Amino acid sequence: MSEVVVVGGGIIGSLIAYRLCQAGLEVTLLEAGKAGQATQASAGMLAPYAEGLGGELLEWAREGLECYPGLARELEAACGVRVPVVLSGVWSLERPLLQGWHTLRDLEPRPGGYLDPLRLLAAVQKAFVSLGGTVRAEEAQRLEPGWVHTLTQRIAARQIVIASGAWSGRFGLGVRPLKGEALLLAAPAPPGPVFAGAGYALPRGRRVYLGATRREGWQPGVEAEGLRWLHRYRDAHFPHLHGAPVLQSRWGYRPAGPLTVRRLEPGILAATGHGRNGILLAPATARRVTAMVLESWKARR
């Protein structure tokens, strides 16, 4: 029997699994390998003040921003994977940036920065495995207290954590997919994330990550309409990027809906609904879920 089975290996499930393993529990991470995982398409901005967050969400976002430099150091020591966390500041523009990045010099950024979510996910999963955690490439079909059912078997688990992102609706949670499409452009990178209008640009290595669309529903892939939106957006807000070669397009389903980080019933918790800010909110979510699991653990003993 696993002490905990975490359903979903995006950033939320993976960081929770790592923290629980660190706390000494035997943890299995189930990952179905769905196309459209949000984490792999994410821009990776750590921008608590540019996203209009308030109340408790803003508190969690600030906590995330504060945690990342230490978390990156910890992961590098644990598994050797470096995750650069760049606290460049974040710019929010009211007007299009007509002259190029150098004009940002005259504007004051707000606290924040960015990281590469793919590196982060790789580091967290590697650190989890190095602590003795188990990753299984399987899909949870049905859950009941004490059991996770897959197509081929049922896995016993004292605690189950649902962290299946936009797919969490199948377990009765009010989460829906909000597709985001983005482009990697071969052009000099800005000094940090720059928000303008309904989108943003930020560095990805020495290139520019430009995003992102917001499209309701399940519709796999980058669509022609999404590409048109991105090109129009680029020309309207960052015209100096016009003509920059497109190196890659990315897409993923954000888990939209109410942020749900709580116990659902004895033996089953949920950590989903992180919408547009799941990378930023992951450390605070993992901390709270770990505390909830450990609390019920102590109560049983």
Ligand SMILES: Cc1cc2nc3c(=O)[nH]c(=O)nc-3n(C[C@H](O)[C@H](O)[C@H](O)COP(=O)(O)OP(=O)(O)OC[C@H]3O[C@@H](n4cnc5c(N)ncnc54)[C@H](O)[C@@H]3O)c2cc1C
């Ligand atoms: C284009 C784009 C840009 C973004 N930019 C930012 C940003 O700049 N900053 C920020 O903080 N956030 C950003 N986000 C949001 C962030 O990426 C998400 O909130 C976060 O990645 C959600 O993580 P998750 O683990 O909940 O979901 P996911 O990363 O989608 O992972 C869910 C996982 O669950 C698995 N799964 C599903 N069902 C099952 C099942 N039944 N059994 C087993 N496994 C299952 C899937 O295969 C998937 O791997 C962005 C998102 C997008 C799409």
